[in-house]
Amino acid sequence: xxxxxxxxxxxxxxxxxxxxxxxxxxxxxVNLRKSGxxxxxxxxFPTTRQEAWRKTNVRRxxxxxxxxxxxxxxxxxxxxxxxxxPGCTELVLVGGRRAEALExxxxxxxxxxVVSSLAEAIESHPEVIEAHLxxxxxxxxxxxxxxxxxxxxxxxxxxxxxxxxxxxxxHVMLIGHQPGExxxxxxxxxxxxxxxxxxxxxxxxxAGHTGQHYFxxxxxxxxxxxxxxxxHYKLQEESTDAFHMAMQKSHQARSSYVFSHSLSHGGAxxxxxxxxxxAGEGIECTLNGLYLGRGTQHVDHHMFVDHAFPNxxxxxxxxxxxEEHARAVFNGxxxxxxxxxxxxxxxxxxNLLLSKNAMVSSNPQLIIFADDVRxxxxxxxxxxxxxxxxxxxxRGISEEAAKSLLTYAFAAEVLQEIRLDAIxxxxxxxxxxxxxxxxxxRQAV
Amino acid sequence: xxxxxxxxxxVEDKAILKGIDLEVKPGEVHAIMGPNGSGKSTLAQVxxxxxxxxxxxxxxxxxxxxxxxxxxEERAREGLFLAFQYPVEIxxxxxxxxxxxxxxxxxxxxxxxxxxxxxFLKLAREKMKLVEMDEKLLGRPVxxxxxxxxxxxxxxxxxxxxxxxVAVLDETDSGLDIDxxxxxxxxxxxxxxxxRSFVVITHYQRLLDYIVxxxxxxxxxxxxxxxxxxxxxxxLEEKGYSWLENDVAAxxxx
Numbered sequence: 001x002x003x004x005x006x007x008x009x010x011x012x013x014x015x016x017x018x019x020x021x022x023x024x025x026x027x028x029x030v031n032l033r034k035s036g037x038x039x040x041x042x043x044x045f046p047t048t049r050q051e052a053w054r055k056t057n058v059r060r061x062x063x064x065x066x067x068x069x070x071x072x073x074x075x076x077x078x079x080x081x082x083x084x085x086p087g088c089t090e091l092v093l094v095g096g097r098r099a100e101a102l103e104x105x106x107x108x109x110x111x112x113x114v115v116s117s118l119a120e121a122i123e124s125h126p127e128v129i130e131a132h133l134x135x136x137x138x139x140x141x142x143x144x145x146x147x148x149x150x151x152x153x154x155x156x157x158x159x160x161x162x163x164x165x166x167x168x169x170x171h172v173m174l175i176g177h178q179p180g181e182x183x184x185x186x187x188x189x190x191x192x193x194x195x196x197x198x199x200x201x202x203x204x205x206x207a208g209h210t211g212q213h214y215f216x217x218x219x220x221x222x223x224x225x226x227x228x229x230x231x232h233y234k235l236q237e238e239s240t241d242a243f244h245m246a247m248q249k250s251h252q253a254r255s256s257y258v259f260s261h262s263l264s265h266g267g268a269x270x271x272x273x274x275x276x277x278x279a280g281e282g283i284e285c286t287l288n289g290l291y292l293g294r295g296t297q298h299v300d301h302h303m304f305v306d307h308a309f310p311n312x313x314x315x316x317x318x319x320x321x322x323e324e325h326a327r328a329v330f331n332g333x334x335x336x337x338x339x340x341x342x343x344x345x346x347x348x349x350x351n352l353l354l355s356k357n358a359m360v361s362s363n364p365q366l367i368i369f370a371d372d373v374r375x376x377x378x379x380x381x382x383x384x385x386x387x388x389x390x391x392x393x394x395r396g397i398s399e400e401a402a403k404s405l406l407t408y409a410f411a412a413e414v415l416q417e418i419r420l421d422a423i424x425x426x427x428x429x430x431x432x433x434x435x436x437x438x439x440x441x442r443q444a445v
Numbered sequence: 446x447x448x449x450x451x452x453x454x455x456v457e458d459k460a461i462l463k464g465i466d467l468e469v470k471p472g473e474v475h476a477i478m479g480p481n482g483s484g485k486s487t488l489a490q491v492x493x494x495x496x497x498x499x500x501x502x503x504x505x506x507x508x509x510x511x512x513x514x515x516x517x518e519e520r521a522r523e524g525l526f527l528a529f530q531y532p533v534e535i536x537x538x539x540x541x542x543x544x545x546x547x548x549x550x551x552x553x554x555x556x557x558x559x560x561x562x563x564x565f566l567k568l569a570r571e572k573m574k575l576v577e578m579d580e581k582l583l584g585r586p587v588x589x590x591x592x593x594x595x596x597x598x599x600x601x602x603x604x605x606x607x608x609x610x611v612a613v614l615d616e617t618d619s620g621l622d623i624d625x626x627x628x629x630x631x632x633x634x635x636x637x638x639x640x641r642s643f644v645v646i647t648h649y650q651r652l653l654d655y656i657v658x659x660x661x662x663x664x665x666x667x668x669x670x671x672x673x674x675x676x677x678x679x680x681l682e683e684k685g686y687s688w689l690e691n692d693v694a695a696x697x698x699x
Contacts, residue, residue: 386497391533394493395547395603396521396554405546409537409586444546445539 007062008044011147011185012037014068022153026126029152032134036149043143052141055329055361056271056300061243066185066215068151069095069177077102080175083207083237085422088171091115091156095177095214096186098154107168113200114159115170118189121157128159132193136221136251142273144245148187148219155189155218160198160228169201169231169420176208176216176242183213190220194228194256201231201420206246207266208239215243222250222258226280229257233423238266240295247273254280254309261418262289263427264299265434271300276314278305278340283312290319290414290427292434293326293358300329303347307340307370316347319414321407322358330362334377338369345373351381352410354403397444401437408441446471446642447492447512447611452503454484454491454667461487463667464503469611472639476653477646478678479664480686485646486530488664489615492644493527494520508610521547522554524610528600528617535587540599541569543587544606551607572605576632593620601632612636613644618652630655650682665693 019033045062046053072094080092080102090103098117109115114125122129139146156172178184194200206216216238224230230250238244244267250258262272276285291299305314320328330349351360364377384406392402408431418424428445432438447469454462461484469475479485491498492505494517505512507525515523535543549559560568569583576598588596597617604612614633618626633643633656645656653661653675661678663671665686670693671677681689 385533388533388535390493390495390517391529391535392538392543392547393517394521394527394529395544395607396518396550397543397547398518398550399516401546401550405538405543406535409535412537440546443549444542445537 008041010065012150015150018151025122026130028130029122029133032149033152036139036146036152039139039146040143040150043146046143052302052331056298058245058269060269061215061245064183064215067180067182069097069179069184069186069214072097072099072177074179075099075102075175075177077104079209080173083173083175083205085169085171085203085205085426087422088169088203089115091117091170091172092175093117093154093156093173093188094175095179095184096154096174096188110164110166112161113164113166114157116157118155118157118191119153121159121191125157125159128193129191132221132223133191134221136223136249136277137219137247138249138275142247144217144271145219145247145273148189148217148247151187152189153187155191156204157190158192158200158202160194160200162195163197165199166201169203169422171203171205173205173207174216174218176206176212176214176238178212178214183215185215185217188216188218190218192220192222192230192232194224194230196225197227198225199229201233203233203235203423205235205237206244207235207237208242210239211241212239213241214239216246218246220246220248222248224250224252224256224258226253227255228253230259231419232258232260233420234260234262234272235423236262236264236266236270236272238270240266240268240297242267244270246271247275249275249277250285251277251279252283252285255282256280257284259286259419260288261423262301264289265292267297267299269298271302273302273304275304276306278307278309278312278314281309281311283309285312285314286417287314287316288318288414288417290411291328292321293328294323296325298327301331303332305334305345307334307336307343307345310339310341310343312340313344314346317414317417318349319411320351320360321354321411322351322360323354325355325357327358328360330360330379332363332377333365333367334375336366336368336370336373336375340370341372343370343373343375345375347377349379352407353381353383354407397440398437401440404435404437404441405444408435408445412445446508447644448506450504452491452505453501454487455499455501456487456497461498461667462491465669467662467669469642469644471642473660474637474643474645474656474658476658476661476678477644477664478648478650478661478681481648483664484667485664486615489527489530489613489646492525492613493517518550521607522551526604526607526609526612528597528604528612528614530615530619532588532596532600534589534591536589538587540585540587541566541583544569544603548606569606572602575605575635576601577628578602594622594625597621597625597629598632601629605632605636610640611642611644613646615646616648617645618647618649626652627655650678653678663689665689
């Protein structure tokens, strides 16, 4: 128990002066931090004895010491540029802090739309903050979300007023940064609010460079009001020496559409909790994802889709490609409330293992209380098919190229669903460079 | 062109081919007929380089080289083609681009320049006509959602593009209606010339009405038990395989 308390308190070092310094913020924000702190102290770090964390051991984080990053010194545009997506309005945060000087925006926002840091928004848009911040992300059962909330200070803020359509995607780039010798930590808190009849595309990129040791612990809340359309992309390209424990929660009102895509290939230890609350009729919710792991990477996705009202549709397609000693966990729950008749929910998790030592634990679940619904789920894990490899080789394609081609084809099913060309082609290009015979694949697809 | 000598093949310690001898000269068409389970498809797969089979004895020479020593892709690049009995569906890989990559691997091996996209498309359109294949199938993933007939035509289309020296057709007639059978056979016949050889594997004589062979072999229980001209196929059609099976049984007990 002492070890647990020690690890908990180590992650709260300097907390008192931090909280005091922000003590004059709006009561709502101060209370959020307090509830986060209380909850984290109650929960402590999860252990593998807890069902939701059985396959993901966070000891390396719990027992680590991390310096909270406070500045963006030592980071220039060259560090950010490799992760840029053309044609976007940019918001750059380094170690969780806005670095406006590093932003290069290719578009201007329509009137009323706001893209800023959360710290700025707490001052400039207190009523939006009060109405939405902390209203959705569940911290009660999630220690890392609670920890994030305890340290709530800054992050990304996107606000699209009623009826406004933002054409150019908004790209929030969160650059992991280790300024000193010790590993660093940051707790980005992001809020995306799309009011009635608005439309927006938001990309969140988490990125860092190899050799940088840090821990990113973000929470993103997405509120989509009636008829709002939100396309959300999360690109997880952290340093392979980094830890990433993220919570994403979307809350949808009647007839809204949230299209979420998670593309994950960085990080040493990664967990994405992705939750969607369908809180109105006629909602469309798509949660797609692709995760790639190699070396000793560990990547965990925990999905929860909550159907609370009738006539809603949710689609989930998550695919994983694991090689070497990589480990993946997929846990997907669809919860259909008693009133949610005519629910149409589909969940699929498919994994491709490219080595004998790679491993996947996949656990799809349906919890259904309504009687007139259509819900399906499925999970498969397998290797490349010998038949297909042989077929391609019999036409003159080398064995390695055949494997690359089939691996690409496996992943491409997820990429095809991506509506934003720049993201899709960007990731295809990434795969061409990652696959052993990517040059042949580039020619052949 | 292709010389098989005393070929013995096992799968999981079970003997499938028990000493095959077969020589195919340039320009010849050989038919291999036999009932299900006689080892026809095993022979086709072994020639193409499938690794699930254990070759316990014998040799196969291809253009004077040791075929069995080559990887499947090397065999293809050297000019061996297998038209699969069950062409594999590969979602996500485009039929056109994959074939272009395959052709370029073959061309590179022959010391030729890679073909560019425009010339390839011209070539592909021309070869598709051979088997009256719908151009829409070019843009689709390999065999994905193709009908049985479309898959077989696609095999012959691949063959036409890759321009092999020896083509092994493994039950290309199975699942084809009479119109499709005629179209596929016309495609094969158009490719017959004095340099290219074919090994046509089939259960039924019907295909051989259209692709008329020079030599017919009957494979029974892993051995070639009879070799003759095209009239042998007709005789088999009339009398059935049991006629030969009885002979073989009689020979075994004698």
